[in-house]
Amino acid sequence: MILRKELPQEIKRFFEEIGVQEEELLLTTDSDLDLEGNYSTQWLVLSSTRLMNIGLKGALVWIVKEFNLNELTSVRVDRRVGNASLEVEKKGQFYEVIRFSTALIGKFEGFSTEITAVLKGRDLILTTEQQGEKEHKQKRHLKQRLSWASPKSTRKNRLLPRIFQLLKPYHGTGVLLVFLLLTGAALDLASPQFFKVLVDNFIETVALPAWFLAFALWFKQNSNIQYLLLLVLALGLLQLLRKIIRLIHNGLITKVASQIAFNLRNRLFKKLQELSFSFYEHHQVEQLMVKITQDVEDLRGLMLQATHNVINILLLIGAGILLSALELHLAVYALLPALFVIGLTLVYWNYEPPSYKSSWHKKAKLNEVLSTLLSRLRISKTFGQECRETENFKYYNDHPRQSKIKMGRVSGAFHPIISCLFGLGSLIVLYCGGQNVLRSELTLGTLIAFFSYLKMFYGALSQLTNINQWFISFTSTVQRIFQILDSEPKIKKSPQAVDFEFTGAISFEELTFGYDPNFPVIKDLNLTIEPGELVGIVGPSGCGKSTMISLLCRFYDPDRGRIMIDHVDLREINPACLRQQIGLVLQEPYLFRGSITENIAFGRPDISFEEIMAAAKAAHAHDFIINLPDGYDTILGERGSGLSRGEQQRIAIARAFLGNPKILILEEATSSVDPESEKAILEALEVLTKGRTTIIITHRLSTLSHADRIIVVNDGTIRETGSHQELLSLNGLYRRLLETQLPYLRNQQVTTSSTRRAN
Amino acid sequence: MGHGSKVSYLQPQKLKVWLGTAGELCVSPDGEKTYQHVKIFRTRPISAPNKYLSFRVGHTQTEQEELGVLIDLKPLPAVTQALIENELDKRYFIHQILSIQSIKEEWGVLSWKVNTDKGYKEFSLSNKDQPQIIPIKERGRLITDANGNRYVIPDLKLLDSRSRLEFLRHSNC
Numbered sequence: 001m002i003l004r005k006e007l008p009q010e011i012k013r014f015f016e017e018i019g020v021q022e023e024e025l026l027l028t029t030d031s032d033l034d035l036e037g038n039y040s041t042q043w044l045v046l047s048s049t050r051l052m053n054i055g056l057k058g059a060l061v062w063i064v065k066e067f068n069l070n071e072l073t074s075v076r077v078d079r080r081v082g083n084a085s086l087e088v089e090k091k092g093q094f095y096e097v098i099r100f101s102t103a104l105i106g107k108f109e110g111f112s113t114e115i116t117a118v119l120k121g122r123d124l125i126l127t128t129e130q131q132g133e134k135e136h137k138q139k140r141h142l143k144q145r146l147s148w149a150s151p152k153s154t155r156k157n158r159l160l161p162r163i164f165q166l167l168k169p170y171h172g173t174g175v176l177l178v179f180l181l182l183t184g185a186a187l188d189l190a191s192p193q194f195f196k197v198l199v200d201n202f203i204e205t206v207a208l209p210a211w212f213l214a215f216a217l218w219f220k221q222n223s224n225i226q227y228l229l230l231l232v233l234a235l236g237l238l239q240l241l242r243k244i245i246r247l248i249h250n251g252l253i254t255k256v257a258s259q260i261a262f263n264l265r266n267r268l269f270k271k272l273q274e275l276s277f278s279f280y281e282h283h284q285v286e287q288l289m290v291k292i293t294q295d296v297e298d299l300r301g302l303m304l305q306a307t308h309n310v311i312n313i314l315l316l317i318g319a320g321i322l323l324s325a326l327e328l329h330l331a332v333y334a335l336l337p338a339l340f341v342i343g344l345t346l347v348y349w350n351y352e353p354p355s356y357k358s359s360w361h362k363k364a365k366l367n368e369v370l371s372t373l374l375s376r377l378r379i380s381k382t383f384g385q386e387c388r389e390t391e392n393f394k395y396y397n398d399h400p401r402q403s404k405i406k407m408g409r410v411s412g413a414f415h416p417i418i419s420c421l422f423g424l425g426s427l428i429v430l431y432c433g434g435q436n437v438l439r440s441e442l443t444l445g446t447l448i449a450f451f452s453y454l455k456m457f458y459g460a461l462s463q464l465t466n467i468n469q470w471f472i473s474f475t476s477t478v479q480r481i482f483q484i485l486d487s488e489p490k491i492k493k494s495p496q497a498v499d500f501e502f503t504g505a506i507s508f509e510e511l512t513f514g515y516d517p518n519f520p521v522i523k524d525l526n527l528t529i530e531p532g533e534l535v536g537i538v539g540p541s542g543c544g545k546s547t548m549i550s551l552l553c554r555f556y557d558p559d560r561g562r563i564m565i566d567h568v569d570l571r572e573i574n575p576a577c578l579r580q581q582i583g584l585v586l587q588e589p590y591l592f593r594g595s596i597t598e599n600i601a602f603g604r605p606d607i608s609f610e611e612i613m614a615a616a617k618a619a620h621a622h623d624f625i626i627n628l629p630d631g632y633d634t635i636l637g638e639r640g641s642g643l644s645r646g647e648q649q650r651i652a653i654a655r656a657f658l659g660n661p662k663i664l665i666l667e668e669a670t671s672s673v674d675p676e677s678e679k680a681i682l683e684a685l686e687v688l689t690k691g692r693t694t695i696i697i698t699h700r701l702s703t704l705s706h707a708d709r710i711i712v713v714n715d716g717t718i719r720e721t722g723s724h725q726e727l728l729s730l731n732g733l734y735r736r737l738l739e740t741q742l743p744y745l746r747n748q749q750v751t752t753s754s755t756r757r758a759n
Numbered sequence: 760m761g762h763g764s765k766v767s768y769l770q771p772q773k774l775k776v777w778l779g780t781a782g783e784l785c786v787s788p789d790g791e792k793t794y795q796h797v798k799i800f801r802t803r804p805i806s807a808p809n810k811y812l813s814f815r816v817g818h819t820q821t822e823q824e825e826l827g828v829l830i831d832l833k834p835l836p837a838v839t840q841a842l843i844e845n846e847l848d849k850r851y852f853i854h855q856i857l858s859i860q861s862i863k864e865e866w867g868v869l870s871w872k873v874n875t876d877k878g879y880k881e882f883s884l885s886n887k888d889q890p891q892i893i894p895i896k897e898r899g900r901l902i903t904d905a906n907g908n909r910y911v912i913p914d915l916k917l918l919d920s921r922s923r924l925e926f927l928r929h930s931n932c
Contacts, residue, residue, distance in 0.1 A: 595806075609807075613811070617765060617766045618765070623820060623825070625802075626815070627800070629907075630804050632802050633803050633805035633893075635893060
């Protein structure tokens with residue numbers, strides 16, 4: 001309840017003394033600065049008759065400022081750097097009422113809207129509960145902006161089930177993979193046993209073990225030569241089986257990992273298509289590209305690595321058990337260096353993770369910088385700044401290098417140390433085991449088998465020292481991917497969303513919106529547009545014209561108020577239905593690499609060529625298209641390169657025309673073209689706007705000559721409305737805007753009349 | 760005729776085409792009014808070369824007037840078709856590649872040596888980023904060289920295997 005905050009007892013007593021009843025108080029809230037800019041609490045109180053700033057210091061209470069509501073005409077928030085003031089207009093003069101820091105701007109903007117409502121004799125727009133909710137939302141919004149990670153995707157304990165969910169469609173293959181892993185490990189562990197028999201029983205002539213005799217009996221073999229042959233064949237078979245299993249395993253895991261990567265890339269792209277514009281305001285495109293391409297590819301590699309880790313764990317356990325079973329005494333010696341390695345690994349893990357994460361960010365930053373530098377190549381050449389740009393790139397290019405060197409230094413020192421320790425372990429085993437063999441306490445075959453298992457054990461342990469790096473890479477990669485997949489589009493389709501054919505009636509009702517809720521761009525705006533009306537919206541740059549259109553296309557939802565089409569709230573209309581019936585022609589034509597036919601028919605693959613040609617003809621594009629060597633088959637470069645801006649714009653108009661929209665929005669459609677192209681575009685637009693509700697946003701007032709009504713917007717509110725003549729007679733902002741363009745208009749008139757004479 | 764914001768279509772049964780005394784193409788769209796020095800443009804030279812033909816008079820683009828668009832050549836009498844095709848061949852000078860002797864890549868430039876229906880020809884494609892090799896239907900390709908000359912391979916399968924391999928080795932399209 002930030003706008004009806006509980007007043008301190010001192011102020012309540014003060015009000016009782018001066019005869020202000022608590023019941024007549026409408027809104028009460030506190031600021032954090034006094035009018036001189038010192039940190040202090042002052043209270044803004046709106047009663048049914050008065051607006052007061054109440055000072056409070058200890059028990060001392062006094063009226064800082066006081067205004068009678070019937071003397072006030074408007075209220076505004078004057079924003080400055082780091083602080084702002086609420087001001088009221090009295091007899092044409094603005095007076096500062098209360099001052100506050102930037103953090104409270106949103107609250108006092110709300111307060112200002114409420115006072116405006118009271119001044120206009122309306123009820124308060126927001127309930128106190130809603131204000132409380134809004135404050136909560138704003139805090140959440142801020143939190144999201146500072147850390148855009150969705151809580152769902154950042155909790156590591158939630159990652160595992162979600163990773164399993166990714167693997168779910170492949171559970172059959174998964175079972176087979178586990179079977180192959182276990183069999184492979186078992187085969188690896190079996191080989192040394194055969195070697196042991198080979199050495200002990202055929203070189204050392206120790207009696208054959210019972211398991212081998214049973215095995216030989218099964219094959220009906222009973223001479224030593226046959227035994228030897230059987231042993232060699234068994235060893236060969238083991239190796240062959242191992243290779244076959246590895247082959248099948250690698251094939252399967254590569255297929256599954258590639259399929260998962262393919263699905264993930266598709267899911268990520270689909271999600272990026274669904275997300276609202278606001279998502280892209282907080283995310284850099286280059287980083288998103290890295291996520292879709294590099295991260296998914298990394299994940300594929302990491303999944304392959306995961307199976308190696310499982311094999312290593314199985315070998316570690318199996319070899320550990322067999323080492324102990326063969327010779328417990330030696331196994332203890334062998335384990336000593338392993339303990340050191342485990343200790344060292346733990347130290348290494350603590351040191352290493354941040355390097356990996358920062359390495360990723362530095363790589364992503366390098367991509368971002370590279371994209372920026374390449375995109376401004378033209379301007380850097382124009383200003384002869386190539387050297388500076390090269391230095392810029394060098395600076396950022398150095399970051400991943402440093403990061404890699406740092407990581408390499410640590411891992412470069414770590415791995416030789418553990419190799420030494422393992423070498424030491426082997427030497428100890430050789431010395432102690434050799435003594436045992438010499439004393440005939442141990443057979444040579446057992447010692448050889450022991451060494452084979454020791455090699456497996458140390459090898460697996462050595463590989464697993466990197467498991468932490470794998471784990472961190474894996475979890476952070478998965479997190480980054482899930483962060484996008486978990487992002488919720490702010491513009492959601494209502495479950496009750498309706499589809500219907502528009503007649504084209506539009507109304508903006510008490511609309512307030514800001515890209516940052518603390519800074520509304522549109523303020524309490526009301527506007528009604530009749531079906532088929534052609535309305536021009538003009539105003540200085542940054543006045544909120546384009547934002548109105550973004551809201552009408554529902555790229556954003558308003559913070560307060562609503563937009564209605566045919567008396568249906570925009571939020572209740574199916575977004576697909578809405579966008580199908582709104583045609584947008586922007587300053588930037590947004591053509592893509594593809595044929596002209598594809599560019600015109602964008603989003604309408606079912607359209608016939610006759611319709612495409614008709615749209616191009618209506619947009620005055622047909623003639624220039626025909627004269628291109630490849631006509632409608634001409635492949636355009638990125639952003640329509642190969643055509644002039646005017647030609648590009650006419651193709652964009654043809655595209656809008658083809659959609660047969662009920663509402664047409666033209667945003668600075670002729671701003672960046674020459675007068676000749678503008679003339680052609682205006683002729684095209686004249687055909688296009690017939691029978692449609694049309695909103696033209698422009699700086700060039702000359703394009704509004706045939707508008708039914710012109711709306712002048714400034715600072716997010718409508719300042720003037722009327723026809724060209726009516727607005728001129730008002731002698732206000734419109735006239736001033738027109739006067740600044742007069743020299744240009746005169747030039748154009750001269751051009752037009754001379755063209756007419758020539759005709 | 761074709762002025763304004765709507766496309767007008769020529770009726771094949773009313774369309775008359777003949778050659779004038781100077782060899783120019785003359786057209787009467789409706790059997791009444793006659794136009795001389797008529798130019799015929801393909802609206803879709805790659806995807807449908809003999810459909811949607813735009814009949815126009817006037818020299819430059821700004822002077823041009825569209826008499827109408829002929830949807831298809833087929834319903835016209837053979838003589839008329841031949842006249843129109845002849846006019847189209849003049850406007851669209853395209854070599855048909857019969858076989859490829861060699862394609863060599865050096866410094867990103869592809870040097871082609873080919874046999875065409877118009878004889879042996881050497882040409883280069885300068886920049887790989889430009890859409891210089893465009894698919895026509897499933898197996899056809901249109902190639903535009905560094906000088907803007909056009910070469911067509913109507914069907915890759917119709918090339919001999921050596922030529923086809925040479926093409927596929929150097930083209931990702």
